[in-house]
Amino acid sequence: MKSYLRNAWLIAKTIGIEAIRRKEIYAIVLVSLVLIGGLRLVKFFDVEGLGKFYREISLKVMNVATALTVILLAARQLPREFQNRTLYPLLAKPIRRDNFLMGKFLGVMLAAAFCYAMFMAVFLFGSLTIKSPVNTGLFLQFVYLQLWNFAVLGGLAFLLSLLLNIDAAITICILLYVFSQVLMTLMSYIYDYTSAWQQTFLLGLHFVIPQLSLFDLSGKVVHGIWPPIASWAILALTAYGAVYTVLYLSGSYLLFRRRAL
Amino acid sequence: MAGENVIEVESLVVVYRNGRKSTRAVDGISFQVKRGECVGFIGPNGAGKSSTIKAIMGFLFPASGTVRVFGLPAGSVESHKRIGYLPEVALYYPFMKGHELLELYGGLHRIPKKKLKRRVPELLEQVGLYGMGETLIRNYSKGMQQRLGIAQAIIAEPELLVFDELSSGLDPLGRHDLREVLLELKGKGTTIFFSSHELSEVETLCDSVLMIRSGKIVCEGDVSDLMKPLDKYEIVFSLASAAEILSSLPPDATFEDDGEKKRIEVNSHEIYSQLLTSFVNAGAVIHHSEARRTSLEDFFVNLVRPDGERGK
Structure with missing residues (x-):
């Protein structure tokens, strides 16, 4: 187990080095700086209620930017290894393919967590500056669930990247990300007006496509008037995220396990 | 081990x-x-x-x-x-x-x-x-x-x-x-x-x-x-009475006689050395002698190139 984790960590580190040296992380810093600039404007005009607006926009930008980072990073990891033939010397070392895959996934998650932490730092600093602090418990729950959101997306991007080419995998993953945000709302509107087989189809879709909106507590954080959500709900959402992540990673492993290099 | x-x-x-x-x-x-x-x-x-x-x-x-x-x-x-x-x-x-x-x-x-x-x-x-x-x-x-x-x-x-x-x-x-x-x-x-x-x-x-x-x-x-089997050894010589030495040539040896010079090609280094010694002792004039060692490349080309392509 120790060597499994060590190998995964070694592989994960390469993704961190790549993200830093390829300057992708700097794009995130740039977005953060824009946020800070926006915050200064909010403070300058001192308009009532703009604190909530600031929180809403900031959290939305953070979530979308980090989700896109995860999709882009995860979807190109394996195809690039194949294309650049960097896989050969790596898999000639004493490392199993599942261990390699886990290392890649861990790397993507760490890069996502790093981006998100940077955003969070800017966001919290901004919230304190405009004297509009967030509910700490709720905020921690929000961050925790967002990480599960990114894990599900990362797993999905890995799976799609083994089935399709990079561009198609990224496009479909982004479409599914957007679709999953609105699926539940859409279903609640149209479900009662559909035929039996359409309802079955919608229910099937409901289970196949992960409901990523379930992980989004940003509405609660923006308004800040609700207490943190119950522990059982957090546990249930953790299990929900874990099931999808494991399913996608297992699918990726099954495709990668016997793939000829 | x-x-x-x-x-x-x-x-x-x-x-x-x-x-x-x-x-x-x-x-x-x-x-x-x-x-x-x-x-x-x-x-x-x-x-x-x-x-x-x-x-x-x-x-x-x-x-x-x-x-x-x-x-x-x-x-x-x-x-x-x-x-x-x-x-x-x-x-x-x-x-x-x-x-x-x-x-x-x-x-x-x-x-x-x-x-x-x-x-x-x-x-x-x-x-x-x-x-x-x-x-x-x-x-x-x-x-x-x-x-x-x-x-x-x-x-x-x-x-x-x-x-x-x-x-x-x-x-x-x-x-x-x-x-x-x-x-x-x-x-x-x-x-x-x-x-x-x-x-x-x-x-x-x-x-x-x-x-x-x-x-x-x-x-x-x-x-x-x-x-080894592809190595070739060649001697070009002139000698009036070479019949006795030539009678000991192995069956796979090549012998050519244009009247003025005689040419022998054998595959074994030992036989080549023996022949050279015999000719010198018999007073032959050696015009040319050469050991043509086969390189791996010659061997490879000989073996791998399809028959129809040989010599192209």
Whole structure:
């Protein structure tokens, strides 16, 4: 187990080095700086209620930017290894393919967590500056669930990247990300007006496509008037995220396990 | 442990499928490589060398047959602990520095950090990349990347080295350095199995060769034993009464007489020496004598080129 984790960590580190040296992380810093600039404007005009607006926009930008980072990073990891033939010397070392895959996934998650932490730092600093602090418990729950959101997306991007080419995998993953945000709302509107087989189809879709909106507590954080959500709900959402992540990673492993290099 | 089979390939078949079309890249080959041997794996492009090597590394899965390395299934973690591998074409993470890459590979081999800190600069010096450890790999030339590839292959002091296209991308100096490294490792008892198009290199380094064509082994054995029958020895001489000496010529010898000069061609160095001595003792005038040794390249061309293409 120790060597499994060590190998995964070694592989994960390469993704961190790549993200830093390829300057992708700097794009995130740039977005953060824009946020800070926006915050200064909010403070300058001192308009009532703009604190909530600031929180809403900031959290939305953070979530979308980090989700896109995860999709882009995860979807190109394996195809690039194949294309650049960097896989050969790596898999000639004493490392199993599942261990390699886990290392890649861990790397993507760490890069996502790093981006998100940077955003969070800017966001919290901004919230304190405009004297509009967030509910700490709720905020921690929000961050925790967002990480599960990114894990599900990362797993999905890995799976799609083994089935399709990079561009198609990224496009479909982004479409599914957007679709999953609105699926539940859409279903609640149209479900009662559909035929039996359409309802079955919608229910099937409901289970196949992960409901990523379930992980989004940003509405609660923006308004800040609700207490943190119950522990059982957090546990249930953790299990929900874990099931999808494991399913996608297992699918990726099954495709990668016997793939000829 | 000497004589133990390090690589055992048994009836290996590798098939590539592309839709309904399938290509048999390796067609039921069997061979063994014993501990401490240096074996060259040669054959024309598309003969099945890389496919065989990939099967040995567990990168692709045989349609049938078995491949075992150190008695273990090919591709197993336990076998990879003891193998150093250099791919035919490998690019290394361009965003990493040379020493970072070697530390990554060394780490996967579970080499302790302290030892790696010592080993990496030594290795870089050994492969001629001294002082390049801090340079990003994207700034390495093709030859430098190949040298880095050699360093990563030998980082864990493996018992078996598998090189796919040994000196691809290396300049003459690089080839020379690589040969030195390999001779040193061979001297230490490392088993070496490599494919190469540089037949002079194979001739210099290898104890034995395997030749493959169209997925089948067409020839295998000791390098010098294989080429001996193709060596030619020629004597052009003038001697009035040569009948007695000529009566002792072996049946496969060639004899031509244009009235003025006589020409003999034999395949054995011993017979050639005996004939030369006899002619000199008999007072013959030797116009020309030559030992034409067959190179591995001649042997390879002779064996691998299809009959219809010979002499083209």
